[in-house]
Amino acid sequence: MKLITLIAFFVFTINTQLYAAVQSEMRSILKSYIQIIPYTSPDKKLDDKKLLKYLGELKESFKNTKHELYMKSPSFKSNITFINSNILHITKGVKLKHYGYAREQVKHLVSNCISCHAQLPSKKYDVITHKYADIIKDNIKTNYERGLFAYFLRDYEKAVEYLKKDISKLKDSYAQEERASQVLKIYTMSLKDFSKAKNFVEGLRSEKNNHIDKDLLSKWIKDLNEWSKVPNQKLKQKKISKLIKKYLTPIESSMQLGNQFSFQVIFYSMHGILSNYLLENPKTTLKTEILYWFGLLENTSPSIYSLGDLYLVDCIKMSPKSKYAKKCYDSYSKSITFGFSGSAGTHIPADIQLELDELQKLIEK
16 A cells, blocks of 8 residues: 555656646746747837847747657647747848848747647637736737737637727838738638628728728728628539639739738638638648648738748648649748848858758759
8 A cells, every 4th residue: 555655656746747847848938939929010120139039048948848749749740840940040030130031930930839729729728828927917018919919829809809909009001901901810710700800891991090091991891792602611622723713823923922912801711711621621632732822822911920931841842743842942932032132132041041952852853
């Protein structure tokens, strides 16, 4: 009996110590993550030594994690690999003063964290705001940051509430369009509520402090009315191909040029349809094509976060001999080349160029 008691005590002690270690590590990861979130906003300058410090701490926290087997499971491994790649790209971008590119990579990094957390049961989130209340209080200051964190916690209604408050205080038309597009994404993709999306846009038209072009708002409303009638589940491959040909192929060249606010409802609606199709048909022959469109859709939209580059790299690695692998590589390469171009020319850091070269070799083998 004494032996059983001793073993039980020993197991309990080890489990308690392991739990405490995991909690400490997750606290460290969350703290670094929350400190990085504000840098997704154009209001936050990237020539800030603190950002590099937070990135270093985040990388070290992942490296030191004791629940390594969990983090290396198939569903998480690619995300962790890509997060480390994001950290490298952000660091290089900041050091070379290519801040636009660095900010996009910050969005990619934060998106990867969300992607991982989206794989966990929703009930896991109920305790986060209580367990880490001090970290949240010390680092989440503005309505925009509160909206981003609520989105991370998958509290979409609360995210919309904070982002709407932020829109009303902005005086720049582009900034308002960007925030409004982010709210539009939550309504159409996360909440799948086109009625609320339409009410939101109509409300913007009557706002005194609204600086968004009225013609753009009218187009959003028109598109919302159209897409609210399009079924987005249980679609056959033939129907998916027709939708791509009708709505995405004609604007493909425009999507390569950057943010296209006028197409946002099309982007979000098609993204939702393609996501549902891929979930329902994981072995579809359209997979690499869909990953290509995901990459363009994410990188073109002024989203809260973006996984565009992750989709493009996955597309290349999944089927390197397909015609879409070449298109994915071209899009990904253009993104990096543009990011490291300036008045003095293009200077892609050696380690990032090595990544590109390795991807190109996959296609050319």
